[in-house]
Amino acid sequence: MNPVIVTSQEPVLLLGGGVVDASDLREALSVCPTVVAADSGARAALAAGRVPDAVIGDFDSLAAADRAALPAERLHRIPEQDTTDFDKCLRSVKAPVLVCLGFSGARLDHELAVYNSLVRHPERRALIVGSHDICFHGASGIELGLPVGSRLSLFPMREVTGRSEGLAWPIDGLTLAPDGRVGTSNRVTGPVRLHFDGPGMLVILPKTAAGRVLEAWGRQTG
Template structure:
């Protein structure tokens, strides 16, 4: 969906599983693990290039294995202001990538999941496209401006304003189109739309939209 150098970040939420890790790992130019995410990488047979965080979720034997496989360990104090995922995103942004993909960024801890979704905006404000893939295969990303979805006909998508009002919202190629609409955070009418065209366009003149593209088998 996004062209150019992609950096994969594996966070410490739900284990994304070996198949998902290997699939996106094969597309990545750099693999960064946020603390426990390194364990998921090792279990999938992948060696992260960098492991960042306070390392409180990794055993000494795991840290030794990571170092032995060439991973750079960037250790931070436990009493820090940033989450391990934010540290990983900031490290990725220093590399000036075209895009960032986050796996293992959602899970039972709703507070961490919401915090990780907000990291999409941290990247977007730096001009870097970022997406979050859940363990179920749903894809979340932000649109500020215009974005085109191709080869997604029949898929369910929810579109919500993010971090405030979104105005001038136009949806073309959807079951429920919009034309220069205003979307407020407290009116989530953009849930459960359906893409009906081989080429669907999302446009917003002011603000941000959170796009949640559900996996293909969900209608």
Template sequence: MTRAAALPNLEFETPVVLLGGGDVCAKDCKFLTDFTGPILCADAGYHTAQKLGLDVACVLGDFDSVDQAEIQIPRLHLPDQNFTDFEKALRSITAPQILCFGFLGQRLDHTLASFSTLAKNAGTPAILISDQDLCFACPKQLNVSVPCGTRFSLFPLERCIARSAGLAYALNGLELSPMGIISTSNHTTEPQVRIDMVSGTALVVIERDVMGLLCAQLT
């Protein structure tokens, strides 16, 4: 296994945005232009930030998609090609919450790599955001309040065992696996949802409409 090089640590006391080079929808653009916290870019995410006129705190990455010479703000060169810019950026940031835009859509291999990064860094409070969904690694215990009928899927990235309360299709010690049973297209039946991950790693995929409510509970 390749050992990761030591990375810098950027510490923030408030939630931050991490912007990648993938799709950014109209809802994303409005959120980003209204966001008052620190905004960081992973490599080509800098181009999106320029188009939107965002005030960016730092650009991180190997700079294979953006010319360092055009970056007139603080930048961190993270050249290790064994890891994606998304993973290197996550491992370089300490914050109560990292809202990640531009890491889903476009190339499927990039999207799958983003899911892998969430799984490998499950202790990092990172949330992937697209025009329809939010996605994050499920913690050992998750307790959230969302409206009844909210789409709430749990997708296993390995063999895992989970229990749930408040979902239409309960996970009462059920073994989930990418090659076996998965829990997609589930939905909430109670205002309070609880997930206990007995073992293994899974992603929570929940509809974008509850973004403000959910993110406030995950900080």
């Protein structure tokens, strides 16, 4: 386990090497004063005119031209090959929230590894922003104000039980598991309260709910 490299009291933007929507990037930069790139994620930051505050990874995909454009003191190479660059960043950045772009919608194995890391690092609040949806680890639970009728999916990465309010199909009394019952395409009926009896539950919402999730996390840490 490597030491923490970046510490921030404010949200941190984490950029991966996948497709990064320009409007998502502009919005994230407006709320995240610190930018960390996972290896080739540096390209998206540099293309937007923003030199990342740190680049973390094994550097197997960091282009030579991008590396030359970065100050040497901002390059943090972690050579081990047992974990992904996303995992290296997740354990190397300590912040109240990580807003993560460029980690979904490309290679499926890479995306699945991202969700695996979310569950293995429940102490990190990381919001994965994709082209249509957002995803985060529910940890012990969350309270969300969402429009009635919104889609809310729960996908367990391990066996999880819990309780819910504000869902058309409550999870009370159910055991959810990746090889059993899952909770896709539930529907919001009112203020949502989710409580899980252990780690392992991914929460999936439309991308328009990103701000509400960040607000909810802010209340939890406030």
